[in-house]
Amino acid sequence: MEAVKAEIVQCQRCEGMNIHDVTQAAPGYGSPESPVVVVGQSLCGKPCMRAQIPFTGGSGRFLNLALERAGLTKSDIFTTNVVHCHPPANRPSLPHEIANCRPYLLRELKIIQPRLVVGLGKDASAALRDVYPDADAMPWPFAAPPGRQPRAASPKLLAVPHPSWIKWQPLERREEYVESLARALRWAFGSSKPR
Template sequence: MADSRTLDDVRADVAACRRCPLCDGRTNTVFGNGDPHARVLVVGEAPGKNEDKQGEPFVGAAGRNLSEFLEIAGLKREEIFIANVLKCRPPDNRDPRPDEICACAPFLREQTRLIDPEVIVTLGNFATKFILKTERGITSLHGQTFMAGRFKVFPMFHPAAAIYDRTKRPLIEEDFARLGEVLRAGGASASAEGAAPVDAR
């Protein structure tokens, strides 16, 4: 992979990709957007129906919630970079197969390399398990800082969870407040358990 590659190059590859059936039935190719020099890379779930219609990540109510929660961390949406785990997913939102995930994984790796974030925030079970290579759920992992290679990873409940379950909102707000603390400290406030990769059991 040439060092001269840019996010636009990756976006073009994503738009042209037809490696697996995930492309079938989709209206738009959804690719991440935001600040290419962001300190925070937010990894969401594979795009759903609203994202498919508009071709953008985090639109509608989930997007509004994300913006509200980012403010708690002292961030604006334009100051982060949003990347989906997968570039596409069928409108029926079926779970992607492992081979389909593998087909899309290089696109996420390239975005991470090009942005080189200080912290990767994973939203929800799917993104967290994908990044941390763990079977542990978001309920036990959220709000802690872990390592994935050289990157600090901060798992959180997906902003959409606050729409469907009001009990999740205070937890999400607490997690974003902690993210703000981590960023203000230059990432130095990772917990002791966050100094090592997550236990995959």
């Protein structure tokens, strides 16, 4: 994982990307032994670039609330993005950027071999379906399947609305979002405790 992180930080595959404090890249963050990986479309703005941690500040607070409710911290799980850089002016990621960054995401997922992969937003969820075409899609809001899934099997996929959308929804819907995400995190960890 350290080798992957070093390559992401130094990557120059896309013109205009990975410029310090403008479109800077950040690798995935958290435990390489996590049973759950949370994937966004692209790196958020300056808070994420400076912290070098995906989902820092802003709409990441919904993920933080779900983690807290599940008894976890961001370092217990693994968070990453389909595109590890922050696109200029918050524009959507371009197809060639997604393609150029795909090998990094594939390597992160191969190292971790999660039970559950959560895609935040439509673009991230679509990219994950391409990575895991035969994986079972879980319903949203999350409903835990019976039993626990082995780590070696293809993970379950959970497509979740992007937190930047949910922050504009009524309080009741935001509460349901946080609780459902917390249930998914608890299911993925099961009885195992983070180290």
